[in-house]
Amino acid sequence: MKNILKYSFIFLFMTSGYMVNAQIPISEKQYLIEFHKTTVGEQWQKTWNLNEDPSSWYGVEINDGHVVGLKLYRNNLSGKIPNGIAALTNLKTLNLSFNTLSGKLPKDLFELGALKSLRLEMNKLSGALPQDYSKMKSLEELSMFNNLFQGAIPSGIGELENLKALNLSSNYLEGSLPKSIEKLANLERLELFGNKLAGSIEVDLGKLVNLKELILSYNQFEGDLPSSMATLSNLEFVQLQGNDFRSLNSLLRMQSRNLAVFDSDDEFLNMKFGNNEAGKSRLVDNKYEDVKRN
Known part of the structure; x- marks a missing residue:
């Protein structure tokens, strides 16, 4: 009898240990409970039952006992993203796009070293962008278009050495394009449409050898476009219209054979590189409905 009780105790201990290990x-x-509270979780389209295990919560992805994904795209989130998100140390994907989140970004959001994709587009987030990105060595996608961000694009963004897509379109960003962007050697998409960016572009665009999409339209850039841009052989989509560029003549020697869409204020270049309906459609897709100004 004693042996049976002994082995039963061991079994229960091992089982309970496994259950503990299975939890996040x-x-x-x-943090997830606090996030649910501050983003008015009871009004989400698909809300959480906080009495159930987090593995059952909509949009929460768990792997090896840690939260690796938080995907609440178009789920009627409002309120603010609470501080403390750095507790999700293994988070790889954060997608809170197409909601009505407001306020400033959490101070510790950019401490998530495992994060690969950060999508916050189509919200009402405001304030200045953070200065330090040195801990986000894994980030490949940063999309925050159609918000209310103000101030300059921080030079620290050049620390995102693995970044492939940067979309800050349709905000209120101003100042010049930071030269540190030329350090983003893996960048494939640079989209800055519809801000208040101004001045001459001092970035050596020729260093962005993997760039496929360059959208600088409807800002206040001026001067000559960097001649090195003509060496970008992978360009497929270019929009430069709505600026005050003095000359685009350097693009006459454009080397890209993949160019499908080219829009600028220079009609000769538009005809030379082909100005088709795809460009107009893509521009609308990037802008979306301008809900942030309502």
């Missing part, structure tokens, strides 16, 4: 850390669960 308390710090991660506590």
Whole structure:
């Protein structure tokens, strides 16, 4: 009888240990509960039952006992993203786009070293962009278009060495394009449509050898476009219209054979490189409905 009780105790201990290990850390669960509260979770389209295990919560992806994904795209989130998100140390994907989140970004959001994709587009987020990106060595996608961000694009964004897509279109960003952007050697998409960016472009665009899409339209850029842009052989989509560029003549020697869409204020170049309906459609797709100004 004693042996049976002994082995039963061992079995229960091992089983309970397994159940504990199967749960996410308390710090991660506590943050998710706080996130649910501050983003008015009871009004989400697909809300969480906080009495159930986090693995059952909509949009929460768990792997090896940690939250690796938080995907709540178009789910009627409002309120603010709470501080403390750094508790999700293994988070790889954060997609909160197409909601009505407001306020400033959490101070510790850009401490998530495992994050690969950060999508916050089509919200009402405001304030200045953070200065330090040195911990985000894994980030490949940063999309925050159609918000209310102000101030300059920080030079620290050049620290995102693995970044492939940067979309800050339709905000209120101003100042010049930081020269540090030329350090983003893996960048394939640079989209800055519809801001208040101004001045001459001092960035050596020729260093962005993998660039496929360059959208600088409807800002206040001036001067000559960097001649090095003509060496970008992978360009497929270019929009430069709505600026005050003095000359685009350097693009006459454009080397890209993949160019499908080219829009500028220079009609000769538009005809030379082909100005078709795809360009107009893509421009609309990037702008979306300008809800942030309502």
